[in-house]
Amino acid sequence: MKRISVDIGGTFTDCFVAWGDEYVGTKALTTHHNLAQGFNDALDVAIKDLGIDKHSLLSGVDSVRYSTTLGTNALIERKGPRIGLLITEGFNSTVPLSRGRGYGEGLPFEKQRDLCNAVRPEPIVPISMIRGVRERVAYNGDVLLPMDENDLRQKLRELVDQGAETIVVVYANSVVNPENELRTREIFLEEYPSYLLGAIPLLLSHQVAGRKGEYVRSMSTIIDGFLHQVMYHGLGTLEMYLRANGYDKPMLISHNSGGMAQLNSTDALQTVHSGPVSGIAASEHLSINGDLGNIVATDMGGTSFDIGIVVKGGEKHYDFNPVIDRWLVSIPMVHLVTLGAGGGSIASYDPLHDAVKIGPESAGSDPGPACYDRGGMQPTVTDADMLLGYLDPDNYANGRIQLNPARSRFVVEEELCDDMDMDLLDVCKKIKQTADANMANGIATELRSRGYDPSEFTTLAYGGNGPLHCCGIANALGVNRVLAPPFSSVFSALGAGNVNQMHIHEMSTYTVLFHTGSQSMLTEYDKVNDAIETLETRGRDDLMRQGMDPKLIKFRLEFDMRYGNQRVETAVETDAKRFESMHDVLALMRRFDKRYGERFGQGSQATESGVRINTIRVSSYVELDKVDFKQIKPLQEKISVEPVTSRQCYFVGFDGAFDTAVYDDAALEPGTYIEGPAVITTVNTTYLVEPGWSYHASHRGAVWFSRTNTH
Template identity: 30%
Template sequence: MDVGGTNTDLVLECAKGVFYHKVPTTLKNQSIGVVEGVRGICSLAGIKPSEVDVIVHGTTTATNITIEHKGSETGMLTTRGFRDILHIGRHKRPYNFSLHFTVPWQDQPLVKRRNRIAISERILPPSGEVETALNEQEVRDAIKLFKKRGINSIVVGFMFAFLNDAHERRAKEIILEEMPDAYVTLSSEVANVMREYERFSTAAMNCYVGPKTAFYLRDLESKLREAGVTSKLRIMQSNGGVSTVESCAARPIRILMSGPAGGVIGGASEGVMAGVSNVITVDIGGTSADISTIPDGRVKIMNPRDTYVSGHPVLTPMIDLVTIGAGGGSVAFIDEAGAFNVGPRSAGSEPGPACYGRGGVEPTVTDAQVVLGRLDPDLVLGGDLKLDPELSWKAIEEKIANPLGMSVKEAALGIIKIINNNMALAIRSNSLARGIDPREFSILPFGGAGPLHGVALAEAISAKDIIVPVAPGITAAVGLLKTDLQYDHTEAAIVELNASGDDELARINEAARRLHARVVAELDDDGIPRDQQRVEMVAECRYRGQGFELRAKMPDGPVTHANKSVIVDSFHDQHQVDYGYSYRDQEVELITLRAIGRAAVERLHVPKVRETDGSSIDRALMFVRTTTFDDGSTLETPRYDRTKLYAGDKVNGPAILVQHDSTTLVPPGYVAETLDYGNTRVRRAGIA
């Protein structure tokens, strides 16, 4: 189940087949909508909730807390003299050439300055020796102050704790003695790496979102139990793997990009089913569009220097994607200067687009699709969601068309063109700007609104074709059932590899041993047999003096003088791939070791659809209505029930393919071919 800003999507695989379901997201408490959805899809499949073996959940709870700045009041203990690290940051300007901008880490701090308390203690590099012992009385005094202020979420960030975490661990013991119910995060637990600002920010973010996220996850687990679901509950992480409720409640920074990650995994698997290795996924829901480029079928992990959430650096592995405010609920408006804008503000599901009839009066992208005849008011969600086209027409006419002196259809086309251009720019930033040629890629649009925009986006970036998933509106939920359990742990191991001696290599191997034991312990706690566990060691390296690291391969077994060149050569190769050059004669520094523990889980199996028997596609024809396309032409356009098309069937545009969870637009001059699994390839007519 995947919770979005507008809808909650569910997919169920059981002995009777694969079932898909959609329910409105309950924004005040997402778990209510989730439980309703679980009951609904089980009823649809004719099974009892108690028969479900495992549930995988993608959530935006932690993300929304950061976006809306509704995190917990947090207290911080830090080394004396370094109280303002979180305020100073890296002296980076969010916008280099703007005189009017906000600095997120100063204007919306994760920990207010009055709640950052300095403690006498000091650990020195490079060995981690203690220069000043921890003043335990100062820690106790600080906790008394936090209790007086009603703060029970506390982050501990001491200088050089990644070299020696003894002071942080002792501080945590004292905190729990004084305040047993406190939510405590140590910087050495969540980001055991160098760079104090990023480490402190990561730990502070964990405490900021932690209490509310932990409450949501445990509340959801409790509500599912009350509904009769006794199965394991797994949570999607930002790195593309799933984890347990307890693990994610303790480290919610792991699920800051939980929802979008499921979409990327689902999109990648859809590319495999279509026999396409190069895909650009575009997940367009009601509120946002999440875009990711997948070359050669490999889901990319973002470089740590780019992992920002709401303007704050967070050192946790995240799938490489771009998110913009563009979706079916994006509001069209005219600003104070008279410019025509669409998004990023969204009408969401409450009140939703004007056509929902729930009190919304502002025109949205969905309203534009209705006015242009691309969304049939009586067919959305299989007729479960009735739309009022008159309300769409009125909203666009009053808010856009009349003020700009244009017809309602011209205004609706303008809304679509603006939102498509916004998304095309984001796609280019994630592909072309990184040296990737979109002409070699297929656009894979999904989400409830995705297939309506697929062809226009492909034209805008010159993609070779469009692949529409089997269940576009549910693809992010499908991705949750196509991923593995995964845990990441890091440890600092700063070594100049070329000049390293026996002592340095022994230090690397000892750190690798500890990390290996840590991830194995987590997989053991999940009940994963040892023969099903896979642990990968990664070396994060840089050229001496560089600001950030790249991932390099580790040799099999212990690092020795004979095989340390495996790490060095791998780093040079990765630098060449990422930046187009490398310095083979320069010193390479190992900065961080990372252990990634994985365990394969049973994957969703999507059955193939029936092959075409040569019969007419009229078997899928529903009716014909007028539809307006991007070139302004209004044509009689047939609607086809997509579920009645067989593998090999071809539908010539103009046409609209209708299904319960989404609608696919096939403009004139394009042809849509149904593929083996019921997915669809859309391309220009006459192109093989």
């Protein structure tokens, strides 16, 4: 296996290189003005470690896999093209009005409750760029009003004259019958051939989102159009860089569905949050390959703290209507929760509670925490870690970043000490304690809201700051064991290289399995089977277009189901490929009852109100080689190593300083056992073993932290 995978975060760009039996993980600061530069910096370190030249590496790998924050950054900064929207006449206000909950979507919980001060997000499409088109398709696909083509041509001219750089087409019920949307594209190309307007994109909503729901489908297509150009140019530039250095294969892009595809088969919307989702994909593989059972994946980077759940057997939780930035969209995305609690999260004084507040604002990589000495003027979690003695100023990020403790001391004293009437070290302890408690509370809330007990899960701590804060988080959470996985500092990048090539296609339907009025069961299977066949064909075509062997393509079938007219839908996976008999219908209904009971409690099922399918979903994928995690469990042997030095460290819940042993990369040797307090400073991250905890290294750099009950 020879591959390169990259994850670009808000602060660091992570790179993982598999070169035969050699694995190398590296980090570099993210260069937001040109993401390819940060990738190149991280790749240069890997090349040095492997002892080969760049051209030999890039020409020798089978793939380069990329997780990007280009889309996320573009949405935050509102940097995108001027968009024109064509929508069914009468639906012109669908996007400006959003929904009743549109005020709160994407806001922190406390702001969602403050409806009096709620403000809608700045619209991506201004009202002046929305045009209604005279056409109408019924819910069942019947054309109620044929499209007025002269009216359409006039609306297209108006949008182009007003400077539209991307045009989005969203017609009612087009997911059932896309005839009018497809005809719109033909007319657009007749009016404005590519040689007149260049490559101006025109996006059709039924091709972006396959489910009903006019608002969410509209926003999915609008955001996809908004991100299209920045993704095209940003990733196109990166692909040209790879070509110039010897890489002649298609570049692969990680998707927020937990799969990946070639650049030419990727919608911009599918890349949003693909970095954190890659970490969850790696956690899923770790759970199965290492036989670890239930896992809660936690990724603490420089900007945020991401939480994901993988239950035994590798089952992931999906959001089928996730909120991206401030908008509800309609794409399958691996469920994750993001908190503003990274190393660069800014610590401020909360006068109402006379306490420290952490985030959600972050110093990012530019200027970064104050100790980076790049102009940061606000205290961060990393500054507190610096002053508590956990970080080595001369050996941070493998010596590439020289830390300045004096800057950390100045900003903490200036911004917090006087307001809190506490000395410097007590304030730093409070910063760490608050950050750890916030992250622990986020984990507990996510697990318990889904009916899980944290003690039933193995907690994974990865990201650049995960192993540094995992003991503190575990203390607040009340768990006794934490695993820092192999290559923990670049685990999401590793995950980007570990995912399967996959596409997910969906189709709305109105299929009644059990009709409560007539007390009858579904007996006509052709309509459902034809829809499944159509979705499988789309997935197969996508993968074959990317060079996949059709014999290796697999399918996973899933339905969104509900009782009667309930609003709540439950995703149900089935092993059946087609409906062939009443037995298949009953088996699906039993599986739905079981999943519904697991979600809402046994006895809450309501089969007597009717059962129906609202969405058919097919995942088409090809399983690819992955990094082996079988030897991941704790070892029996316990090997002692000598520390390289010691320094004074301070810990939450303890007075005074501890003379703390400091170790280097030698502590990653399998079997190494260390009792806290201790600091292990490696090339890419720092492991902090707090008092009352032990450190036990396993294979491939995995580390188990266990409570020792010494206090």
